[in-house]
Amino acid sequence: MNLPQPKSFFSHALAIFWITAGAFLAAVSIRIFLIPNALIDGGIVGLSLILARLFGDSFLSYFLILLNIPFIYLAVRFIRKWFVINMLVAVFFFALFLIVLQQAPHFTGGDTLEIIVFGGGILGIGVGLIIRYGGCLDGTEILAIIINRKKGFTVGQVVLVINVFIFAAYGWIFRDWHIALQSLMTYIVAFKIIDMVIIGLDELKSVLVISSKPQELAEVIMKEMGIGLTVMPGKGGYTGDEREILYIIVERLDLADLKALILREDPAAFMAIENLSEVVYGKKSTFFRKKRPPHKRKLLHHF
Numbered sequence: 001m002n003l004p005q006p007k008s009f010f011s012h013a014l015a016i017f018w019i020t021a022g023a024f025l026a027a028v029s030i031r032i033f034l035i036p037n038a039l040i041d042g043g044i045v046g047l048s049l050i051l052a053r054l055f056g057d058s059f060l061s062y063f064l065i066l067l068n069i070p071f072i073y074l075a076v077r078f079i080r081k082w083f084v085i086n087m088l089v090a091v092f093f094f095a096l097f098l099i100v101l102q103q104a105p106h107f108t109g110g111d112t113l114e115i116i117v118f119g120g121g122i123l124g125i126g127v128g129l130i131i132r133y134g135g136c137l138d139g140t141e142i143l144a145i146i147i148n149r150k151k152g153f154t155v156g157q158v159v160l161v162i163n164v165f166i167f168a169a170y171g172w173i174f175r176d177w178h179i180a181l182q183s184l185m186t187y188i189v190a191f192k193i194i195d196m197v198i199i200g201l202d203e204l205k206s207v208l209v210i211s212s213k214p215q216e217l218a219e220v221i222m223k224e225m226g227i228g229l230t231v232m233p234g235k236g237g238y239t240g241d242e243r244e245i246l247y248i249i250v251e252r253l254d255l256a257d258l259k260a261l262i263l264r265e266d267p268a269a270f271m272a273i274e275n276l277s278e279v280v281y282g283k284k285s286t287f288f289r290k291k292r293p294p295h296k297r298k299l300l301h302h303f
Contacts, residue, residue, distance in 0.1 A: 022129030027097030033119030036106035042163035071139025086135035124193025
């Protein structure tokens, strides 16, 4: 059995650098855009902002650290060591930058949409960098991971439910539902930007194709679109007929052309299409790294 190789010191140092950069961007969003306009984020950051508004802005960093301590303990017990270290780095620098930027100029008086988009966008980039390089800024994500393992709910579902309660509590405490809804909109913008930072702009799709003429279809796809594929053996559950199944990974922009080509060659073909959050390939993989014209693309060989 081949054991995974440990990361080099350079890899860890690079991760710490980007986590620190992400913490700085998140603090910029909070200090310059969210706090001056009475907006909050979700999770522990949102709870810290609520408490800071009640007891004083100068306590924000302390609330952030104190509220994260129980979740750091949970991470130590249930999650790997490097995740905990990266989380400690992220929380520490985020709290530090919140103190450093306390006197930073505020973005106020602008259009509400500007504040939501730019504030949420910068926050999303910052948090996305932290998550992409193995860290975490919010303890509720750790709780969500643990609940996912024990109860089966997805991490996204748990975080969403928690944040709905936080935004509702904010609106109820301060009797301002407009600000609560604007905070929710800011969170949605940040959430989408986080996905873009983690996954990238080039979304990938996986396509399973069941056709009566798989070999002919495979040759046409590789020849006309320059896309590699995998041919897998399959067997019908009802008929018992053996048939080859095509497995294809394609960029979102090429998906429409692929579907049209498949239906052109076999109008009765069956396709199952799914989103891919990430594709990992080794140095010797022939997966194309940059967009090229179809006839110049290298093929994606799964085997």
